[in-house]
Amino acid sequence: MESNPEKLIKKHQQLNHTDMAKVVSHVQRTVDDWILNTVMIEGCEVPFKYKRKQQYKNLKGQCVNLTYYPSKESIAGMEFEFMKVIRIKVS
Numbered sequence: 001m002e003s004n005p006e007k008l009i010k011k012h013q014q015l016n017h018t019d020m021a022k023v024v025s026h027v028q029r030t031v032d033d034w035i036l037n038t039v040m041i042e043g044c045e046v047p048f049k050y051k052r053k054q055q056y057k058n059l060k061g062q063c064v065n066l067t068y069y070p071s072k073e074s075i076a077g078m079e080f081e082f083m084k085v086i087r088i089k090v091s
Contacts, residue, residue, distance in 0.1 A: 025040040066087070
């Protein structure tokens, strides 16, 4: 899988990339065999979500580079917007 954000964005038009985003909250919880990570970014009201096989270090207070695309999920009949992260890297 490619990890260069510029190449990914050229290949997939719906992708977005943000550099030096400050993480204000990071929650990890187990869902099936995965660890679901949810991060909140300073100045953004929409959560950023990604899965990992193992627990990751807490990113709260860190600046990260994110490659993501907007998505929606339905919970109890209500739609919620979130950003599906495909690449996250500490700046």
